[in-house]
Amino acid sequence: MDKFDRAIVEATQGGLPLVSQPYHVLAEKLATTPEIVMQRMTAMLEKGIIRRMGAVPNHYALGYRANGMTVWDVLNEHVDALGEKIGALDFVTHCYRRPRRLPEWRYNLFAMVHGRDREEVEAKAARIAEMLQPHCRACAILYSTRILKKTGLRI
Amino acid sequence: MDATDRAIINHLQGGFPICEHPYRVAAEQIGISEDDLLTRLQRLLDEKTLTRFGPMYQIERMGGAFSLAAMSVPEADFGRVAEIVNALPEVAHNYERAHPLNMWFVLATGTPGGIAAAITKIESATGHRVINMPKEREYFVGARFAA
Numbered sequence: 453m454d455k456f457d458r459a460i461v462e463a464t465q466g467g468l469p470l471v472s473q474p475y476h477v478l479a480e481k482l483a484t485t486p487e488i489v490m491q492r493m494t495a496m497l498e499k500g501i502i503r504r505m506g507a508v509p510n511h512y513a514l515g516y517r518a519n520g521m522t523v524w525d526v527l528n529e530h531v532d533a534l535g536e537k538i539g540a541l542d543f544v545t546h547c548y549r550r551p552r553r554l555p556e557w558r559y560n561l562f563a564m565v566h567g568r569d570r571e572e573v574e575a576k577a578a579r580i581a582e583m584l585q586p587h588c589r590a591c592a593i594l595y596s597t598r599i600l601k602k603t604g605l606r607i
Numbered sequence: 608m609d610a611t612d613r614a615i616i617n618h619l620q621g622g623f624p625i626c627e628h629p630y631r632v633a634a635e636q637i638g639i640s641e642d643d644l645l646t647r648l649q650r651l652l653d654e655k656t657l658t659r660f661g662p663m664y665q666i667e668r669m670g671g672a673f674s675l676a677a678m679s680v681p682e683a684d685f686g687r688v689a690e691i692v693n694a695l696p697e698v699a700h701n702y703e704r705a706h707p708l709n710m711w712f713v714l715a716t717g718t719p720g721g722i723a724a725a726i727t728k729i730e731s732a733t734g735h736r737v738i739n740m741p742k743e744r745e746y747f748v749g750a751r752f753a754a
Binding site: 453457458461464465466467468470471472473474475486490493494496497499500501502503504505506507508509510513514521532535536538539540544545546547548549550551553556557562592594595596597598599600601602 | 615616619620621622623624625626627628629630631641645648649651652654655656657658659660661662663664665668669670675677679689692693698699700701702703704705706707708710711712738739740741742743744745746747748753754
């Protein structure tokens with residue numbers, strides 16, 4: 453990724469212009485041609501620098517009011533194979549392996565689950581629990597009780 | 608929000624085209640006009656049903672770094688600590704969660720070393736320990752929602 457890609461990122465991280473020819477508007481801003489902007493953005497999409505292009509919904513506005521970070525203490529030798537399966541569930545929006553921090557934190561698998569209410573989150577967590585058996589030793593659901601800050605990721 | 612708004616949200620959480628007239632192409636796929644799509648997207652953004660519309664970047668691929676960190680903050684000190692944490696530009700999201708570790712935030716920095724520096728800053732300003740849990744492996748990041 454070079455300076456020019458970075459300039460594209462900076463110009464678009466707040467969003468794409470809502471006009472008929474957004475890549476033309478960006479090209480003008482960056483003093484280049486629309487073809488180059490489109491080429492660079494296509495390349496960034498192929499390399500995974502752009503994860504995806506489109507709408508980012510506010511899940512609260514869509515009625516997903518319960519947000520549970522489900523965390524699992526999964527045996528090390530099984531966590532990667534199981535993590536792939538949990539990540540593939542259609543209701544899991546993020547799924548990561550993270551380090552344990554003993555004694556305060558024993559959980560190594562994180563799966564974010566959203567639901568309309570806590571019951572829905574718990575039903576989904578129960579499905580995850582089933583899939584992790586018999587390799588999971590403990591679990592917890594951490595509900596968010598307040599958003600303290602949300603600005604999105606910026607470079 | 609009506610059925611067309613829902614169709615837009617359900618169809619456009621990925622795959623928005625990179626071409627001369629991308630909104631026209633996307634509108635055709637949904638079965639509406641380009642103008643209608645543009646007007647509705649603007650309204651969905653204004654109403655905050657959408658938080659943004661455009662590319663979602665993976666910051667690590669740009670040489671930056673992300674981490675998830677948590678703190679255990681006594682209730683009486685919570686407001687002060689939240690203010691300190693939120694004031695750092697490296698903090699992208701910060702949530703209160705119902706757990707002994709009651710403050711959880713995402714750090715995003717331009718360089719891998721920036722995470723450790725931000726954590727040191729928070730620890731010295733708040734007097735509380737920060738538990739750093741950088742991701743070791745990503746199984747899935749999709750965050751798609753049905754409207």
